[in-house]
Amino acid sequence: MSLHEVQVTINGKSYIEYVEPRMLLSDFIRETCGLTGTHVGCEHGVCGACTVIMSGTAVRSCLIFAVQAHQQEIKTVEGLSCNGEMTPLQKNFVECHGLQCGFCTAGILMSMTDFLDKHPSPSAKEIKETLSGHLCRCTGYDGIVKAIEKTIQENKEEVLQRS
Ligand code: FES
Ligand code: FES
Structure with missing residues (x-):
C-alpha cells in the first residue's frame, strides 16, 4: 500500500x-x-x-x-500542562476525585478544555450535555462535574480580581 x-x-x-x-x-x-x-x-x-x-x-x-x-x-x-504545572482543570480533577482508573480522563480533559475556552460560564445542563459524549465507568460523574464547576468558579474569581 x-x-x-x-x-x-x-x-x-x-x-x-x-x-x-x-x-x-x-x-x-x-x-x-x-x-x-x-x-x-x-x-x-x-x-x-x-x-x-x-x-x-x-x-x-x-x-x-x-x-x-x-x-x-x-x-x-x-x-495541557505548562513547565510541569497542571492546568486548574487538571488540578481540580485530582482535588475533587474526578478520576479513578483514569481511562476516560484524558478525553474528558481535552473536551472540557475546549468547551470552557468557548463557554466560560456554562449552565449545569450545558456541562452535562458536553459530558454526555464521554463514558466513565468508575466515578458516577459527580467528581467530574464538581471539578468542572470549581474550575469555572475559580476562573470567574480570577477575572474579577483582574478587573
Ligand atoms: S475510542 Fe474514540 S470515541 Fe471511543
Ligand atoms: S475514571 Fe475510570 S473510566 Fe472514568
Whole structure:
C-alpha cells in the first residue's frame, strides 16, 4: 500500500511521517508519535476516550484518518500542562476525585478544555450535555462535574480580581 506524508504539529512539536491512508489519527498519535496519554476505547466515536484538540476544536481521533490531520495543529493531554504545572482543570480533577482508573480522563480533559475556552460560564445542563459524549465507568460523574464547576468558579474569581 502506498504511504502518504503527514506533517503535523502536536503539542508544539513538528512531526513528518509517512503512513498508510487507512491509519487512524488515534493510532498515529499513540503508535507513531508515542503519545500514549490519548486512550482508545471503542474506536467508533462513542466513548470519547480518544478526544484531542485539532486546530482549535475537540475531535475524536478514532474517527479521523491521520492523513486528514495533515498540516493541522493538535493538542493532546500531554500538552495541557505548562513547565510541569497542571492546568486548574487538571488540578481540580485530582482535588475533587474526578478520576479513578483514569481511562476516560484524558478525553474528558481535552473536551472540557475546549468547551470552557468557548463557554466560560456554562449552565449545569450545558456541562452535562458536553459530558454526555464521554463514558466513565468508575466515578458516577459527580467528581467530574464538581471539578468542572470549581474550575469555572475559580476562573470567574480570577477575572474579577483582574478587573
Ligand atoms: S475510542 Fe474514540 S470515541 Fe471511543
Ligand atoms: S475514571 Fe475510570 S473510566 Fe472514568
